[in-house]
Amino acid sequence: MKRTRIIKQYLLIFAGITLLGTANLLAESKVNTCLDCHVENDIMPGDFLEEDVHQHSEISCAGCHGGDPEAEDMDESMSADAGYIGIPSRQEMPAFCGKCHSKIEYMRVFQPRIPTDQVDQYYTSTHGKKLLSGDKKVAMCSSCHTSHGILPAKDTRSSVHPFNIPQTCNQCHGDADLMASTSHGTSQYEDYAGSVHGKALIERSDTGSPACNDCHGNHGAAPPGAESISHICGSCHLNNMEFFKTSVMGQLSESADYHSCEQCHGNHSISEPSDELLNVNESSLCLECHSDGDEGYVAAEAMYTQIRQTDSLYQAAIIRLKDIQIKGMNDVDIQYVLKDAKQNLIQLRTMVHTFDPVQVKEKAAEGKELSAEAISLAGLEISEFNQRRMGFGISTLAFVLLAFAVFLKIRQIDSNKKSD
Ligand code: HEC
Ligand code: HEC
Ligand code: HEC
Ligand code: HEC
Ligand code: HEC
Ligand code: HEC
Ligand code: HEC
Ligand code: HEC
Ligand code: HEC
Numbered sequence: 236m237k238r239t240r241i242i243k244q245y246l247l248i249f250a251g252i253t254l255l256g257t258a259n260l261l262a263e264s265k266v267n268t269c270l271d272c273h274v275e276n277d278i279m280p281g282d283f284l285e286e287d288v289h290q291h292s293e294i295s296c297a298g299c300h301g302g303d304p305e306a307e308d309m310d311e312s313m314s315a316d317a318g319y320i321g322i323p324s325r326q327e328m329p330a331f332c333g334k335c336h337s338k339i340e341y342m343r344v345f346q347p348r349i350p351t352d353q354v355d356q357y358y359t360s361t362h363g364k365k366l367l368s369g370d371k372k373v374a375m376c377s378s379c380h381t382s383h384g385i386l387p388a389k390d391t392r393s394s395v396h397p398f399n400i401p402q403t404c405n406q407c408h409g410d411a412d413l414m415a416s417t418s419h420g421t422s423q424y425e426d427y428a429g430s431v432h433g434k435a436l437i438e439r440s441d442t443g444s445p446a447c448n449d450c451h452g453n454h455g456a457a458p459p460g461a462e463s464i465s466h467i468c469g470s471c472h473l474n475n476m477e478f479f480k481t482s483v484m485g486q487l488s489e490s491a492d493y494h495s496c497e498q499c500h501g502n503h504s505i506s507e508p509s510d511e512l513l514n515v516n517e518s519s520l521c522l523e524c525h526s527d528g529d530e531g532y533v534a535a536e537a538m539y540t541q542i543r544q545t546d547s548l549y550q551a552a553i554i555r556l557k558d559i560q561i562k563g564m565n566d567v568d569i570q571y572v573l574k575d576a577k578q579n580l581i582q583l584r585t586m587v588h589t590f591d592p593v594q595v596k597e598k599a600a601e602g603k604e605l606s607a608e609a610i611s612l613a614g615l616e617i618s619e620f621n622q623r624r625m626g627f628g629i630s631t632l633a634f635v636l637l638a639f640a641v642f643l644k645i646r647q648i649d650s651n652k653k654s655d
Pocket of ligand 2: 280382
């Protein structure tokens with residue numbers, strides 16, 4: 236009697252476990268009547284991608300829209316009682332996405348590496364501030380990310396991958412009708428696409444080159460203020476910024492509104508700079524603000540002269556090097572010295588940002604010395620070449636004379652034989 240009771244208890248426990256297990260299995264098989272019905276009726280949203288991160292993590296339709304993803308009936312499934320919220324308005328969007336993305340505890344379960352500050356950041360941007368004030372044109376979450384085709388940013392197909400960002404921003408920023416009532420132009424994309432940065436990213440897939448968000452931020456999108464521009468450019472152009480910071484102007488640009496990177500280089504249409512920018516003629520950048528004889532004018536003229544002299548000497552050394560190579564002489568030492576001379580020129584053009592002609596002159600002296608050394612090494616090789624050529628000429632002549640003598644001798648022997 237006692238034994239059957241124990242067996243019964245075990246059986247009950249076993250049945251319980253089995254039932255629980257089945258229930259779990261059912262839950263894991265994830266019925267999704269939203270998806271089923273929408274697919275069946277061909278009313279899937281236009282931007283839907285199967286690889287969408289949310290579908291992938293089984294957040295699926297009801298995770299964002301609410302409702303009951305197990306109910307077969309449409310009205311039941313999409314009822315307010317089941318928590319259905321439907322489509323959020325533009326103003327509601329940050330909270331709609333933020334109900335998950337602003338929750339550390341929630342996001343940590345899925346992807347601990349994803350930050351949870353997007354909504355906070357977003358409201359610091361011009362986009363966010365304008366949205367709060369009722370503006371319907373500015374970007375909100377789904378404008379940049381889409382709603383149903385969201386991929387991790389590192390995926391090259393993602394709307395926020397560096398390759399696609401300029402186009403994502405340009406959807407609005409290049410739209411003249413949309414921008415008409417704002418204070419902004421619509422040429423940012425075109426200007427950017429033609430710039431050193433745009434060409435490197437768009438034409439050569441160089442992701443080291445900035446896309447719009449590298450300068451404007453991802454969520455805190457606002458134009459960088461005058462004092463922060465140098466820091467943004469300087470995050471990549473470290474040496475330019477370091478030199479610039481040592482200059483009086485660099486220090487002043489933090490407080491005053493002149494001599495920031497963009498005042499000389501522009502922001503979207505940055506082109507490859509040339510020495511001519513420093514020249515004191517009509518192509519000079521400096522003469523936009525400085526005039527004949529003032530400190531800026533004198534500095535520009537002095538730096539221009541130094542850089543052009545150093546460059547010319549380097550070019551002369553390169554011509555000698557090519558000559559040596561054509562003659563097939565030893566070019567190893569010359570190449571070695573010229574590598575340093577080239578490096579010096581690069582540093583010299585960066586050093587312009589000290590705006591200190593004294594430092595530029597010192598650096599230029601090192602470069603000139605290197606190119607002069609290469610030229611004198613080349614001179615030695617050329618005179619050796621000439622000596623060898625002279626030596627070759629003499630030995631050829633001796634050989635010809637010898638051959639002629641042998642020829643005469645043979646003829647003499649032949650005629651001796653005939654006369655015998
Ligand atoms: C039995 C079919 C069926 C089921 C189940 C269903 N839907 Fe729908 N859904 C529809 C149809 C049909 C429409 C378009 C007609 C309409 O707007 O009422 C629609 C429209 C929508 C819309 C657009 C609403 C709008 O205002 O334009 C959303 C969002 C949506 N469904 C989400 C869901 C979600 C989330 C679920 C699951 C919780 C779900 N649906 C379940 C059939 C279904
Ligand atoms: C990441 C959150 C998210 C998920 C997940 C999601 N939606 Fe949406 N859905 C939105 C947003 C936001 C909109 C508003 C339209 C917009 O601004 O792009 C929308 C709009 C819609 C619309 C109406 C507009 C349209 O594009 O046709 C339908 C229908 C819809 N969703 C169905 C679905 C279905 C079905 C699923 C599941 C396969 C789903 N949604 C999953 C966020 C989501
Ligand atoms: C102006 C365009 C834009 C808007 C608006 C925008 N995002 Fe982003 N978002 C981006 C860019 C760009 C990235 C980063 C891509 C990268 O990492 O290179 C990003 C990244 C993300 C990421 C990945 C993690 C991270 O922070 O890097 C999440 C999650 C995200 N956004 C959510 C949101 C949410 C939620 C909103 C609305 C509050 C929003 N985004 C609004 C452009 C935008
Ligand atoms: C129900 C919760 C939930 C909602 C609502 C939600 N998300 Fe997500 N989202 C997630 C989770 C969880 C992940 C991580 C998925 C993974 O990688 O496994 C994610 C991932 C992302 C990523 C990819 C981040 C990366 O780089 O890997 C972006 C971008 C994103 N969501 C944007 C949005 C936007 C925009 C909305 C609103 C339209 C939104 N999410 C609404 C939960 C949500
Ligand atoms: C949905 C359309 C839309 C998208 C997408 C969009 N923007 Fe905007 N953005 C606007 C509008 C509209 C304004 C003008 C707001 C105003 O000043 O009235 C604006 C303003 C700006 C400003 C000026 C801010 C200021 O303070 O003057 C910057 C910078 C900016 N956006 C950068 C970006 C970047 C970078 C992207 C892409 C990552 C982007 N935007 C994507 C609509 C958009
Ligand atoms: C190399 C950095 C950089 C890149 C890349 C960049 N911007 Fe800018 N952007 C700036 C700077 C600097 C300003 C000017 C800020 C100021 O004057 O206060 C600016 C200003 C703006 C403005 C406001 C002024 C205006 O022109 O109306 C918008 C809008 C803008 N950028 C959009 C974009 C878009 C869209 C892209 C990508 C196609 C982009 N930017 C790429 C640095 C950059
Ligand atoms: C995300 C990194 C990044 C940021 C931010 C950035 N740049 Fe660049 N920049 C690059 C890269 C990479 C190149 C080289 C492109 C190429 O291969 O031609 C470049 C090229 C340049 C050149 C041409 C150099 C040459 O020798 O031809 C100038 C000038 C320049 N950047 C100025 C700026 C200014 C001014 C800013 C800020 C408004 C800025 N950059 C912001 C990465 C950056
Ligand atoms: C956008 C206008 C502008 C441009 C362009 C400009 N400058 Fe200046 N520069 C100024 C202003 C303003 C001062 C400060 C004058 C003063 O306070 O006496 C200054 C000061 C200087 C000074 C004196 C530094 C000091 O000790 O304060 C030098 C040197 C100088 N600039 C060099 C240059 C060179 C070289 C160029 C060209 C590559 C150039 N500037 C381009 C506006 C400009
Ligand atoms: C007063 C004008 C002026 C300012 C301010 C200025 N630059 Fe320049 N920059 C020049 C000139 C002139 C050249 C060309 C030098 C040459 O080729 O002889 C140049 C060249 C460059 C180059 C190409 C040479 C190199 O170093 O590789 C880069 C990159 C650059 N600048 C970045 C910056 C950054 C970043 C800032 C801000 C921290 C900045 N510049 C501020 C005038 C300026």
